[in-house]
Amino acid sequence: MLRTVSLALFLFAFWLLLSGHYTLWLVGAGAIVSVVLALAGRALGFADGEGHPVERLPAGFGYWPWLALEIIRSSLQVARVVIDPRLPIAPRLFEVKCGPKTAVGIATYANSITLTPGTVTVGIDRERGVLSVHALTADGRKGVEEGEMDRRIQAFEGRSA
Amino acid sequence: MIEIARDIVGGLFLAAGAAFFLIGAIGMHRMPELFSRIHAASLADTTGVGLILIGLMIHGGFSLVTVKLVFLLMFMLFMGPVATHALAAAALQAGLKPGSPTTRKQVAARATRKVAAHAAPPRKGRGKA
Numbered sequence: 001m002l003r004t005v006s007l008a009l010f011l012f013a014f015w016l017l018l019s020g021h022y023t024l025w026l027v028g029a030g031a032i033v034s035v036v037l038a039l040a041g042r043a044l045g046f047a048d049g050e051g052h053p054v055e056r057l058p059a060g061f062g063y064w065p066w067l068a069l070e071i072i073r074s075s076l077q078v079a080r081v082v083i084d085p086r087l088p089i090a091p092r093l094f095e096v097k098c099g100p101k102t103a104v105g106i107a108t109y110a111n112s113i114t115l116t117p118g119t120v121t122v123g124i125d126r127e128r129g130v131l132s133v134h135a136l137t138a139d140g141r142k143g144v145e146e147g148e149m150d151r152r153i154q155a156f157e158g159r160s161a
Numbered sequence: 162m163i164e165i166a167r168d169i170v171g172g173l174f175l176a177a178g179a180a181f182f183l184i185g186a187i188g189m190h191r192m193p194e195l196f197s198r199i200h201a202a203s204l205a206d207t208t209g210v211g212l213i214l215i216g217l218m219i220h221g222g223f224s225l226v227t228v229k230l231v232f233l234l235m236f237m238l239f240m241g242p243v244a245t246h247a248l249a250a251a252a253l254q255a256g257l258k259p260g261s262p263t264t265r266k267q268v269a270a271r272a273t274r275k276v277a278a279h280a281a282p283p284r285k286g287r288g289k290a
Binding site: 014075110112115117118122123134 | 187203207242243
């Protein structure tokens with residue numbers, strides 16, 4: 001129930017920020033649409049812990065800045081590889097253990113790997129708890145296998161959701 | 162004064178983003194096959210887009226438009242990897258092996274091999290979908 005209320009509030013805030021016209025009619029319509037959508041989400045199942053994992057938001061604010069730095073670091077690495085005349089690439093597909101167990105955690109981990117240039121998550125095997133990852137360079141592969149992102153995501157998911 | 166600072170800092174972000182787009186495009190052409198091309202493209206679709214949107218936020222000053230740019234950036238950061246993953250997974254499903262050649266010459270060579278193989282009876286295990 002609390003999650004549905006939170007979804008309605010988020011939708012209403014989204015409406016207000018996108019609209020910019022604060023007349024009674026538009027704000028009222030936004031409020032009604034937000035509540036109806038949140039209730040629909042509750043009925044159809046997209047307002048659950050996977051669709052609206054709002055309790056992970058504070059943890060996200062701890063994780064995202066680190067991810068941003070990581071993206072910039074690996075962007076510079078990949079950019080250097082691209083403009084290197086020798087093109088020193090060693091593309092490999094490999095499997096890596098996936099520490100996160102919740103749906104939100106696994107999705108965040110897979111997306112974070114893909115988001116960092118130089119590595120792409122190609123497949124997820126939840127039964128064996130592994131991700132198959134394609135890396136452009138040996139450095140990229142080592143970066144994933146060191147597992148710092150894995151640990152940070154496990155801290156992010158908090159194991160309760 | 163603030164105006165000029167905003168112009169300069171925003172312009173620097175825009176230029177950096179454009180540089181990443183350029184390098185990504187160069188990489189797309191230099192890389193030998195689809196999977197390594199995806200890595201080059203992700204330079205443009207995360208870092209390039211991110212820097213350009215941040216540059217626009219700084220350049221435009223704070224208003225409701227900034228908020229829309231923030232939403233746009235969030236959307237790109239959440240949806241970009243999904244699209245990239247779908248592309249890579251689809252390529253793998255279609256039977257493209259990582260490391261298999263996709264330059265024009267190599268594709269042509271493979272196509273002629275395929276035509277030659279077509280004369281032979283089809284292999285088992287095909288068309289399981």
